[in-house]
Amino acid sequence: MSLSNALAKTSPDLTSRSIAYFSMEIALSPSVPTYSGGLGMLAGDTLRSAADTCRPMVAISLTHRRGYFRQILDAQGQQTEADVPWSPETTLPSANKVISLTMQGRQVLVRAWRFDVVGVTGHVIPVFLLDTDVEGNDEWDRRLTDHLYGGDTYYRLCQETVLGLGGVALLRALDCKPSVYHMNEGHAALLSIGLLEEHLAGNPLREAQEIDLEAVRRQCVFTTHTPVPAGHDQFGLDQMYQVLGHDRGAAIEHAGCLHNGLMNMTYIALRFSRYVNGVAMQHGKVSQLMFPDYKVHSITNGVHAGTWVSPHFQELLDAEISNWRTDNQYFRSVYGIDPARISACHFKGKQRLFDVLAKRTGHHFNPSVLTLGFARRVATYKRASLLLEDPARLVAIAEKIGGLQILYAGKAHPADGAGKSLIRDVYAAAARLNSSALKIHYLENYDWELGALLTQGVDVWVNTPRRPYEASGTSGMKAALNGVPSLSVLDGWWIEGCAENVTGWAIEDAETEAAEAANLYEKLEKHIAPMYANPAAWSRMQQHCIAINGSFFNTHRMLAQYVCNAYFPFPRLADAASPSVPVNEPAVQTLLNEPALA
């Protein structure tokens, strides 16, 4: 995708935009480094679907002039990081507005760049990337919108202040007055304080009454994205008062948004939203237990089909199924396509992946050998090494089934020492185990392009999170759209997507990691390899993945659910107090007893 999309001369009409989508990160284009992983991809896919299906949306994020980071791995798998600088001024039109924000006891000027997400229909979703690198600002403030998830908590709180308060102010300066504000994760929660300031029109915030808070709540929707306690930003009260000032800080306290004596972005978002949801059915239930004072709904994530379906499949779909780009329900019609053609398309994606692998690394993988893919942010709960738990067994399986290839990828957060050591572990295992039967390779710098190549090219997508920490997961959905089944722990979206032996396989829950790994090996040896050896059965499974899961786990469906459940709910839905469904299982109880949040 080229940036030329973004250079449309005329600004779309902003006065008619009724939904404002706020997100700390948004993956807008492979060449714009404004995202780190799943959250930003989801935000970008949401906007791409909004553009394709003509939704009246506008979006706010930060410029992130130095990006997240490019991952460099040495021969031992030791990760180092490099900035990814980019230059919005040479690629994007300016919003032509500068607003001034009072924070840290001084004025901070904020401007914005406009990235237009253009749908297949021609409909445009304008995204405003806020930028504090403005002449006249304090030198430190000029760097505030540079590093996605960089810096300390003070830097982060300043960024979230720019995002929430700056975003609302910019929309007003642009004469844009949406009726719905969607906080995509707690980072954006301070938009509620911006709306409260506007509602009180100059009166002190700390005197806000319940009726004033209600006026803000009527406009706000909040999606929470992780049950991992460390994923919920919190700040000390000294920082809150330093950055936001006395009046806003006192208002946050008076509104009851502190949690355990800290300013907690999730609790601000909860308090100021009329609709709250988790990102898969189970995640909604787990979040309901975490936040028992609030009603938590569920809307299961999806991915943007036009972005993630391989070029070869796009060609096939364009030839066989018109309108799939605007209406993803047509993916069900894949049952009308000969499974052998589906397999042939997938095989081209596999060859393409291995060509890139050879070019980048000099490693040659064989396209007729069963290949597993495992790529995701490296966090301990994702358990990248479960697949390597019993190396002898893995080698024995590889020898028995005629060979096995495994491709890994994933970045660890620069400050996550435990995550970084997991990458070295995979490197060490690969060095020990690589043989004629088993090939393991860890690819550097997992990003949009590599994510697409992998989900379009491997045969089976593996996911091994510790339950119930995977809120949703979306890479397995990208795989499904390309006819790639998953082998995964029943967590997140896979609880909804797994039809055993039809769309993939579940790694069954067990007492110990060793027992879970044993179950994984058994599925591989007894179910997956035999089916892979039977091309007719395998291609039928590829067809099921697309027809059953592709037709549901897409952002066209997801966004339609946001529209009718969250943004513009049917009148009776808005008030219906549906009883929450209990989740009584040990894994959830363990999570609830973790410190940071509970």
Ligand SMILES: *Cc1c(COP(=O)(O)O)cnc(C)c1O
């Ligand atoms: C899709 C995607 C993710 C999120 O996938 P998960 O299944 O949630 O791990 C992360 N990073 C990149 C580069 C992606 O394309």
